[in-house]
Amino acid sequence: MKHNCEYFKKLVSAKMDNEIDANQCRELDQHLFSCIECKLYYDDLRQMQLLTKKVFSEYKSNYSNKSLWANIAGQLTSKDENIIKYDKKRLPFWISSVVAASILIFGLLFLSTNKYSGVQNKCVVEWVESKRSSVMVYEDVSTKTTIIWMLSSQSNTDKKENIMKGAVS
């Protein structure tokens, strides 16, 4: 399967963070062996990452030893402490029950009209047919998106691999 350099540059960035799997790593190494542009990109990114870490770490190492606590403790008031241990006045039990019951009934009725079902983006594909190409249906777990994709040529078969990596992961 063939990917373009943009794909491998993204893998380079993810490899910096150890966020690619063994197969992707192998695939990237093979590509870097033959592609000078991506090899240079990889080298540049490594240098830049060292620079960036150096810049940020030098700030941390020069960070003042004076703790923030002295300033924070002085600003905490008894009101802040009471926020945590607050004591609210309670309504008479029967009023609370009636209000709670009416909210429950109203809420259930509203939910049943689908306005606030709260389950966004769930799709169930019942059937698919295509006269000219095969069709793949994917469920992207992270965004709960359903993708219905027509495959008609070699280039789209490659896309199928990409989508499977992206969508099903």
Add this chain to the structure above:
Amino acid sequence: MTLNDVSAADEMLINEVIDGNTDSYREIVIRYEKKVVGIAYGIVHNEHDAMDIAQEVFLKVYRSLDKFRGQSKFFTWLYRITVNMSIDFKRKKTRKSTVTYDGDIKFMNEIPGRSTSPSKKLFIKEVYNKLNDAIEVLPEDQKATLVLREIENLSYQEIADILKCSTGTVMSRLFYARKKLRDMLKPYLSDGF
């Protein structure tokens, strides 16, 4: 100490604070202050502002502890507040287009294993300033993602939890941020460090 041990220890301290033990909150502040200041600095690029933001973050966290229901790890919630407050601070504060960072960056005078000439030191300083300028102009979401990754070495999943986005978005933001930095620093990178 594993990440789970850290989470469990944080949860114990939080429960003690909610029960009224302010000393336990001191423990939390000491544990996280450097990280919070570091993240704030990464976004606002000013030591004093970063310290101010960190103070506000810890005050806000203390006042909101009753709302923290343990649905995420404590540091996820803490870092999310830090990033949001830093970005808000930066938006409010107007900045001039050219900013020198001499007071904020203490760069290394020597690269281990190499002797450094005065001209090389100046060059290094110039590169650092160039890098800071480049980071400064990144879009907020890319900058926040880069800061969390490069300062705290958080995983993509942890960053996604903090910024409330997908790991794909984290990967994409880091890719585009690094691409932009590389384009701006390209003339310097060939000299090597």
Add this chain to the structure above:
Amino acid sequence: MIKKIGGILFLSLIFAFSVLGSAYAQKVTVEASFIKGSNRGDTVDSKLQKIVSQLVRLNYSSYSLIGRDTKTGKPREELLFDMPDGDTLRIVVLGIEDTYIKLLVSMKNAGLKTNFKINNKGTVIVGGNEYQDGSLIISLTVSY
């Protein structure tokens, strides 16, 4: 006090039932976004911000919005969208079932026909046909 609360409860019940009743005659709105996904360039059209996290799964390096159209129809009504590649996107609103909106979607030239049900304000992505130097992606957001 009790009379007041009882009155509020009664009115709430009346309102809720009227809302329920109206659900069966609800009009359904379909927003179709026609997008070109390509591996040339690395830009994402700013108008696609809301769905970029879904599009990114298709692993193209650039996404540009070619066209967008919104149509509203009652159950059993046919909605026709002109596609950028000359094809026609035909959507029939089959109805609302439990918490789902049922649709029949077909593309004449592409020869695709599919039947699915989706939650209110849900988005589904359909595509794959070659378009210019990339592929044509259609994002369908359905609501009522």
